[in-house]
Amino acid sequence: MPVKDKIVSWWIQNVILPKREIIDKPGFVVTTFTEGTKIIYLRDFFLPEQLFELIENNIVRSYGNQGKQALYSAGKKFGHLFASLSDFPSIQNSDKKTLFNFAYLFIRYLEGTYAKQANHEMDFEKKMFSISFKDYIICRHNGFGYIMTDGGIAGIWSFVMQDKSLEGVQLKCQGRGDDECFVICAPEKSIEEKTEIFFRETDLSELKFDIMYKAMNEIRETTYAKNSLKDLIDAGFFYFHGGILSYKNNRFFHCDTHVLFLLEQEIAKLPGGEQILFDASFEYGKLLRKTYGENDYQKFIPDFFSALGFGDILVVDSENLRIVTMFYPWTIFSKQTKYIIYRGIMSGIVSDATGKDIKFNNFNEDISQYLTLTITV
Amino acid sequence: MMEEGVELGTNISRVKTGVQGLDNLIEGGFPKGSNIVVTGVAGTGKSIFGMGFIAEGCRNNEKCLYITIEQSPDEIVEQAMQFNWDFNQWENEGKLKIVALDYRRLSEMETYNELTRLVEENHYDRLVIDSITSIVNSPISPYTIADGADRGLHLPALAEMNRANVMTLFELTKKHGITTVSISQKVEGKPGDTLDNISEFIGDGLILLGLVEVGDELKRTIKVKKLRKTKINGLTHTFEFVSSGIVMKSKEV
Numbered sequence: 001m002p003v004k005d006k007i008v009s010w011w012i013q014n015v016i017l018p019k020r021e022i023i024d025k026p027g028f029v030v031t032t033f034t035e036g037t038k039i040i041y042l043r044d045f046f047l048p049e050q051l052f053e054l055i056e057n058n059i060v061r062s063y064g065n066q067g068k069q070a071l072y073s074a075g076k077k078f079g080h081l082f083a084s085l086s087d088f089p090s091i092q093n094s095d096k097k098t099l100f101n102f103a104y105l106f107i108r109y110l111e112g113t114y115a116k117q118a119n120h121e122m123d124f125e126k127k128m129f130s131i132s133f134k135d136y137i138i139c140r141h142n143g144f145g146y147i148m149t150d151g152g153i154a155g156i157w158s159f160v161m162q163d164k165s166l167e168g169v170q171l172k173c174q175g176r177g178d179d180e181c182f183v184i185c186a187p188e189k190s191i192e193e194k195t196e197i198f199f200r201e202t203d204l205s206e207l208k209f210d211i212m213y214k215a216m217n218e219i220r221e222t223t224y225a226k227n228s229l230k231d232l233i234d235a236g237f238f239y240f241h242g243g244i245l246s247y248k249n250n251r252f253f254h255c256d257t258h259v260l261f262l263l264e265q266e267i268a269k270l271p272g273g274e275q276i277l278f279d280a281s282f283e284y285g286k287l288l289r290k291t292y293g294e295n296d297y298q299k300f301i302p303d304f305f306s307a308l309g310f311g312d313i314l315v316v317d318s319e320n321l322r323i324v325t326m327f328y329p330w331t332i333f334s335k336q337t338k339y340i341i342y343r344g345i346m347s348g349i350v351s352d353a354t355g356k357d358i359k360f361n362n363f364n365e366d367i368s369q370y371l372t373l374t375i376t377v
Numbered sequence: 378m379m380e381e382g383v384e385l386g387t388n389i390s391r392v393k394t395g396v397q398g399l400d401n402l403i404e405g406g407f408p409k410g411s412n413i414v415v416t417g418v419a420g421t422g423k424s425i426f427g428m429g430f431i432a433e434g435c436r437n438n439e440k441c442l443y444i445t446i447e448q449s450p451d452e453i454v455e456q457a458m459q460f461n462w463d464f465n466q467w468e469n470e471g472k473l474k475i476v477a478l479d480y481r482r483l484s485e486m487e488t489y490n491e492l493t494r495l496v497e498e499n500h501y502d503r504l505v506i507d508s509i510t511s512i513v514n515s516p517i518s519p520y521t522i523a524d525g526a527d528r529g530l531h532l533p534a535l536a537e538m539n540r541a542n543v544m545t546l547f548e549l550t551k552k553h554g555i556t557t558v559s560i561s562q563k564v565e566g567k568p569g570d571t572l573d574n575i576s577e578f579i580g581d582g583l584i585l586l587g588l589v590e591v592g593d594e595l596k597r598t599i600k601v602k603k604l605r606k607t608k609i610n611g612l613t614h615t616f617e618f619v620s621s622g623i624v625m626k627s628k629e630v
Binding site: 221226227231232234235236237292293294295296297299300303304 | 565566587589590591592593594596597598600612613615626
């Protein structure tokens with residue numbers, strides 16, 4: 001194993017996974033860190049790359065530049081919000097050395113599940129941040145990467161520099177035939193010197209960890225979920241090598257749960273966007289079902305998705321087929337969401353497994369103690 | 378990862394575990410004379426682990442003792458035969474003795490006196506106790522209650538005697554330098570590595586066996602959590618049952 005891989009392996013095994021990241025509790029994937037005297041817990045998912053490829057492909061195919069803009073906006077909003085929620089250092093409250101150190105560690109984090117290799121440069125005077133990746137998730141396949149690559153990184157850089165007008169663009173992309181992906185985040189004028197085609201999003205918000213978030217997302221004992229992600233890695237269901245975490249050769253990456261809510265919000269603004277999002281998620285569910293083979297979906301869904309951080313899941317296959325998910329990650333956006341991606345994936349799995357067209361079109365939320373999401377046909 | 382207060386065990390005599398691939402991870406085997414606790418929930422392969430340990434000894438002409446509490450000797454022989462371990466033949470050759478202890482008499486001192494005599498007279502190299510959990514959870518026999526009453530001991534104190542008996546057994550094996558595999562049960566969802574909450578602390582080693590299922594796909598795991606006088610990597614590995622016993626699968630993380 002090359003030295004670089006050894007370092008990344010060490011990083012994911014010793015820092016990302018067991019220490020900072022709680023991955024040994026069924027139903028939960030949680031990032032922990034301290035902010036002053038408080039210990040903060042952020043709910044995360046491990047998400048399939050294939051799902052995001054499908055979403056981006058279908059949105060771009062259906063809406064062209066308008067779709068690209070929506071994806072970029074979702075990514076940038078997510079990056080900015082994630083940076084604020086994670087209490088990333090910014091130019092307002094940190095010196096340059098702190099920011100350089102932070103950037104170094106953040107890039108190593110990206111090498112955890114996002115890329116095989118990453119290198120970066122920062123220029124505070126020009127407000128410029130560039131980064132090159134080998135095998136970066138999503139765009140390595142479809143040549144887009146609007147959510148995670150362009151938008152996500154631009155959102156984080158905007159937060160660090162405390163300047164919402166900074167944008168990001170991918171000047172080189174493995175998925176488009178280049179030898180690597182290369183992203184630059186900078187003021188519009190600097191980007192315009194390099195390319196005419198890029199997107200803008202300045203409607204960014206910040207979010208702070210609060211008592212409601214903590215209460216709703218507290219780690220609890222599960223009743224139905226038996227597996228944690230650590231169990232699945234230890235048992236060899238998931239395989240990690242050189243920055244790639246995969247299940248049956250399909251790659252997964254680590255991400256804060258807000259991403260699904262923000263993505264849904266942005267895509268819903270497109271006419272018919274919700275249906276496209278549902279269909280892409282449905283398609284992914286069918287692909288996943290084909291990947292895991294002839295297994296019993298009623299057992300597979302809780303065994304698998306609970307380990308990815310979705311909560312404690314029970315599939316009730318009675319006359320009224322429903323999937324009950326206790327401890328589904330709650331965010332401030334939960335009351336506005338329709339859980340389109342989750343419903344779509346589950347519909348795809350169950351439809352493919354049963355050979356029937358089953359769509360979980362309805363949902364019900366109970367937030368009396370924590371979020372219990374029930375989806376029904 | 379290194380157990381506390383030990384030198385690296387180059388001069389320590391090692392005993393092969395009988396699990397293909399495990400010896401390489403623990404400097405060649407269990408330290409001779411150590412007591413290794415093997416734990417896991419039902420169905421994880423704890424008894425098979427113990428049988429494989431005995432089979433390895435018998436193949437090497439060592440003298441072995443298998444103490445069974447939950448299964449009859451016939452059941453043990455039958456189960457071992459699934460892996461072509463001929464316990465009957467080894468018993469006939471004097472390499473192996475299978476002793477079934479009466480669950481109802483585990484609290485009685487006489488049981489341990491008999492065991493002590495057996496061990497002292499036979500110079501065993503290897504021992505399997507299947508299981509420690511049965512000893513700790515065994516009922517207090519009427520004889521023990523009567524005997525205790527004579528000595529002014531009441532039920533709560535007598536219940537603690539089961540734990541003391543485990544200590545007695547461990548001390549006995551230590552005194553005679555017998556390398557021992559003690560099987561202990563774990564209940565899913567309950568905290569602690571063992572149900573008895575004692576063996577994990579007093580054993581020289583602790584091996585966790587696990588089962589992980591996704592849909593109808595099942596994988597078995599093994600982790601050496603503690604092993605005195607031995608450098609261990611602390612990682613969880615996978616294993617499978619094959620016709621010759623337990624084989625560890627290679628791990629690349």
